[in-house]
Amino acid sequence: MVTLAVLIVGASLLASLPYWLPSAVLGLRMRIFTWINGEEGMAIPGKLVDAAQLKRLYSHPAANGRSRGAALSDLFWYWLSPGAHLHQEHLEPGEEYEEVARTTRRILSLPRKPAEDWVARSVTDVVGRATQSVNVVRLRDLMMPIWAEFYYRLVFCEPCPIGARDLIVGNANDVVTALKCCSLRHMERRYRLTRFLVDRVESGAVPHDLPAHLSAREQALYLQGTFFNTAVVQMSEAMAHLLLALAKHPHVQDRLASNLNDEGYLDRVIDETLRLYPLFGIAHRITSSEIRLDERTIVPRGTVLCFSYPAYHRSGFVDPDVFDPDRWKTVSPRDANYIPFGIATNRPCPAQGLAPVTMRAAAREMLKRFEFHSSASHTRSIPNRGPCLLVPRARQFGSAPRRLLLFALRLRDRWEDVWRSIVQLALGTYMVWDARRLRLCERYFEAQALTVREPGPQPMAAPSEPGGDYRCPHTNGRVRV
Ligand code: HEM
Numbered sequence: 172m173v174t175l176a177v178l179i180v181g182a183s184l185l186a187s188l189p190y191w192l193p194s195a196v197l198g199l200r201m202r203i204f205t206w207i208n209g210e211e212g213m214a215i216p217g218k219l220v221d222a223a224q225l226k227r228l229y230s231h232p233a234a235n236g237r238s239r240g241a242a243l244s245d246l247f248w249y250w251l252s253p254g255a256h257l258h259q260e261h262l263e264p265g266e267e268y269e270e271v272a273r274t275t276r277r278i279l280s281l282p283r284k285p286a287e288d289w290v291a292r293s294v295t296d297v298v299g300r301a302t303q304s305v306n307v308v309r310l311r312d313l314m315m316p317i318w319a320e321f322y323y324r325l326v327f328c329e330p331c332p333i334g335a336r337d338l339i340v341g342n343a344n345d346v347v348t349a350l351k352c353c354s355l356r357h358m359e360r361r362y363r364l365t366r367f368l369v370d371r372v373e374s375g376a377v378p379h380d381l382p383a384h385l386s387a388r389e390q391a392l393y394l395q396g397t398f399f400n401t402a403v404v405q406m407s408e409a410m411a412h413l414l415l416a417l418a419k420h421p422h423v424q425d426r427l428a429s430n431l432n433d434e435g436y437l438d439r440v441i442d443e444t445l446r447l448y449p450l451f452g453i454a455h456r457i458t459s460s461e462i463r464l465d466e467r468t469i470v471p472r473g474t475v476l477c478f479s480y481p482a483y484h485r486s487g488f489v490d491p492d493v494f495d496p497d498r499w500k501t502v503s504p505r506d507a508n509y510i511p512f513g514i515a516t517n518r519p520c521p522a523q524g525l526a527p528v529t530m531r532a533a534a535r536e537m538l539k540r541f542e543f544h545s546s547a548s549h550t551r552s553i554p555n556r557g558p559c560l561l562v563p564r565a566r567q568f569g570s571a572p573r574r575l576l577l578f579a580l581r582l583r584d585r586w587e588d589v590w591r592s593i594v595q596l597a598l599g600t601y602m603v604w605d606a607r608r609l610r611l612c613e614r615y616f617e618a619q620a621l622t623v624r625e626p627g628p629q630p631m632a633a634p635s636e637p638g639g640d641y642r643c644p645h646t647n648g649r650v651r652v
Pocket residue numbers: 259260261272275279397398401402403405406409445450451454455510511512513514517518519520521522526527
């Protein structure tokens with residue numbers, strides 16, 4: 172009798188693991204991170220500064236420190252290596268930052284028509300042959316080679332060879348998998364791309380003016396960090412969220428697929444996706460002087476401000492957890508608590524113009540070819556990489572086999588979640604500890620403080636603004652796609 176009771180309790184406990192273990196392990200992981208890294212930062216919205224004041228604080232000129240003085244930075248530099256010290260996201264404000272930011276804006280200033288053509292070409296190259304059979308895919312993995320090709324073309328103004336695409340995907344995948352604590356860093360994989368880019372920079376293959384104050388190796392690291400890491404990762408994650416949201420909301424998908432030119436609706440679906448699943452969990456800044464928000468609210472100098480996108484994007488919305496693209500019919504993105512690309516006055520995303528154009532184009536290309544179905548969980552950090560059933564539109568696929576496949580997918584996703592949460596706990600703890608040990612950011616600024624700098628400003632490239640008439644600097648106007 173006792174044995175039977177023990178067996179029943181054991182079996183129930185085992186069967187219920189997917190429902191409580193992952194969140195319990197996540198809570199434990201966060202506590203261990205705080206324990207190793209120390210209590211740092213002011214959460215916003217939070218006790219002192221609420222959602223109504225977030226934009227004011229974020230845009231304050233003194234909310235401008237980026238890396239120096241935050242233990243959190245050691246962790247980000249660790250994940251984004253090599254070359255985190257050259258990444259636009261992590262540079263402190265100043266001349267070097269301005270020159271790098273100008274270069275990024277210039278490279279990203281691709282007009283809409285070539286942008287859409289290049290996306291269409293990349294989608295055809297990558298998924299062109301997958302239009303015959305039904306496949307179970309991970310959406311992030313499916314999208315990554317598409318964006319690797321696109322950004323290669325943007326940087327080099329020529330089609331992307333398969334070998335280069337593999338190097339870029341290997342690099343981007345390694346960064347994002349480590350960031351989510353699903354795997355350790357594999358620096359050799361990343362250095363392979365660095366070596367390839369150094370060769371290309373040294374042989375004059377980059378047709379854009381790169382920051383003049385950087386050496387060839389530093390220019391290669393700049394390209395690697397911004398275009399072959401951030402751009403590829405962010406676009407792949409954004410598209411994985413978009414397609415997974417469509418897979419989980421068939422009525423939204425049907426409405427879009429039956430009218431692919433309804434740009435207004437597509438924009439609302441993208442806005443709703445980026446509201447519920449913002450790519451940044453937290454963006455941090457370090458205050459360079461005291462900030463007085465009102466009579467009672469004073470933020471001291473040196474405070475690490477942690478702006479929480481998920482919390483902000485849920486405040487002030489009716490039924491904030493419901494995926495409802497039509498909410499944007501009556502709410503203006505400009506007036507809402509919604510900042511998918513950051514704050515215009517404080518280092519916003521330089522791709523806020525190009526990213527939505529290319530997302531729209533990629534969504535149309537994918538919806539033309541496939542139906543998407545999924546029963547997997549959809550969370551902001553999407554560590555499952557968006558498991559999804561990809562059904563070619565040209566193919567008949569009965570509802571019985573589809574339901575069976577979706578049942579199997581759900582079961583696999585739930586159990587993977589259990590295993591993954593334990594892996595994330597172990598690897599995350601190790602990486603937080605390793606990043607504290609290496610102190611990449613802290614040591615960089617210590618070394619900088621000891622360096623004697625040449626007096627006077629450094630020579631800088633003449634600024635050039637995006638024009639409507641795009642001329643590929645490499646092909647003298649002829650854009651080879
Ligand atoms: C849908 C896609 C994307 C979203 C939602 C997104 C979102 C964001 C956000 C919210 C920030 C500001 C974070 C902060 O305040 O610290 C940011 C910064 C940045 N993003 Fe994006 N991003 C996307 C795609 C891209 C792409 C394609 C690139 C390609 C180069 C890019 C490059 C950067 C850079 C370099 C920064 C740092 C800006 C600076 O500090 O000056 N992002 N992004």
